[in-house]
Amino acid sequence: KQEVTQIPAALSVPEGENLVLNCSFTDSAIYNLQWFRQDPGKGLTSLLLIQSSQREQTSGRLNASLDKSSGRSTLYIAASQPGDSATYLCAVNNQGGKLIFGQGTELSVKP
């Protein structure tokens, strides 16, 4: 049974700092891995999708890496801003469109 874990559960950083969020999964037989952002009381916004054959994806200040063999992914946020404050969720897809999510990392970027 696939399990997804995110560390840390919460993170507070000063504005401008670079940071890394971690995601691990137990079953390496995945189609892809996605990172989402969720603002309080809102739905999820897809940030990056990495196919199982890929090692990383980049969008603006965000870079996500995938190491399937070790069951790990990281989301790197460069030059963090207060607007980046949100919960970041990692999800793996190993059966159709059914995503298995981690618990999320709640990020707070202080001005």
Place this chain on the structure above:
Amino acid sequence: DTGVSQDPRHKITKRGQNVTFRCDPISEHNRLYWYRQTLGQGPEFLTYFQNEAQLEKSRLLSDRFSAERPKGSFSTLEIQRTEQGDSAMYLCASSSEVFWEKLFFGSGTQLSVL
């Protein structure tokens, strides 16, 4: 493209009552998903449709839960005889047949069972 729309945004009900939520997916998307999210947790898969066919249901979806997508467009999720443990955010998502991996989520329906 107006995104995935969910109604209502919030629902407060008393234990034992029935509730129904609606989801309108992005118009050209033929796949529709329901997830449930409790406080401090990631979303958990409940069920998904391809067109009007319900292809998979999670064991989380007890007999009190039923989902429909009668014409392959909007979907409803009904919870009968609600329990306090049903309190959660119910999220709907949709994806296209071609880019099925990329799910677009709605803002969710927050259910509180008193």
